[in-house]
Amino acid sequence: MTRPYLPLNALRAFEAAARHLSFTHAADELNVTQAAVSHQVKLLEERLGVALFKRLPRGLMITAEGEALLPVMRESFDRMADMLERLEGGEVRDILHIGAVGTFAVGWLLPRLARFQVRHPLIDVRISTHNNRVDMASEGLDYAIRFGDGAWHGLEAQRLFDAPLSPLCTPRLAETLRAPSDLFRQTLLRSYRESEWSHWFTAAGITRPPARPCGITFDSSLAMMEAAVQGVGVALAPPRMFARQLGSSQVLQPFDIHAALGSYWLTRLKSRKPSTVMTTFANWLLEEVRLAYGSEA
Structure with a gap:
């Protein structure tokens, strides 16, 4: 059985129009006229026997059939782009x-x-x-x-x-830390995992650490470490991930005590x-x- 001819220009016009919900913006992207995009989409709709868009006074609204077709088109074009990139220069x-x-x-x-x-x-x-x-x-x-x-x-x-996690801070702050309990006087920086500092204080032998140490919470250890480098507070972070900052003495590890949480x-x-x-x-x-x-x- 012969496979039907795929109208690639029409499919590309549909995919661009569906992303922008506009024939005009799709035409700008494809470097053709708005009429050409509209014509190609119309040909595709006639070929499929379904409406892919509802034409509105100020743009387009994609239909259920268009919604079903769009992710398939996106994946197909992405895969073609990836393959062409792989073949560029004569090497796969x-x-x-x-x-x-x-x-x-x-x-x-x-x-x-x-x-x-x-x-x-x-x-x-x-x-x-x-x-x-x-x-x-x-x-x-x-x-x-x-x-x-x-x-x-x-x-x-x-x-x-x-x-494993350990406190990291600027050399100036490290000078003020003689014992783990000295950290109670500092701003403690941590990730979104609330129990990290409590686990570390337990590892340090402090049997009654605060349940939720006061401090600043970050959704990124990278942002937390930048705050530590700027002297905002003491970060609880994995030293293995911040060897560069430790090697350049931007931060120091004041205690050789770790909390292994994962x-x-x-x-x-x-x-x-x-x-x-x-x-x-x-x-x-x-x-x-x-x-x-x-x-x-």
Whole structure:
């Protein structure tokens, strides 16, 4: 059976018009006239036998049939664009989509990623950052690197390494800290996980730490560390993720006391069979972990 001819111009016109809900704006994007876009969409509607838009005095309203077609068109055009990009220059390039907790991406992965690119120059790594909340399926991710206990529904998780937390602050503030209890007089910076400081005080031997220490809450450890560098307060963060700031003495770790609340994990959808490119990246990442921490990871 011969497959029907696909009117690509009409499909592109529909996809652009659906995004903008305007034939005029779609025409500007496609560098054609408004009449040409309207004509192409009309041809597609006649071909399908359904209305894709309701024409209104001030724009368009997409119909239920148009809503059903739009995500398919977006995915198809995105896949074509990805393939054309892979073929550019006469070499087939593979694309790897990685989602990573921002702290891990900036503090650990980026300083090492150049080594991966040297070894695998035909793999394009695309990194998006998240705050430990990510929908791998809808975001089209091959892997997501997360912090926690490794138990996420529908995901296969491989442990990378622990990232215990410890206070970090400017050298000036560190001079005022002789004992862990001195922290009660400081502004305490923490992430959205409320119990972190309480866990750390317990590890420090303070049997009755405040249930909810006063301080400032951040949704990003990167923002929290910037506040610490500026002297706003004392951050509770994983020193392994902030080696650069520690190495340059922007911050110091006043106490060699840690609270272990989780690990970093490499996760993928259980329903997704690892591709060759995914396996290549996972093997490289685990090798880097072994080089950095050996059996401690």
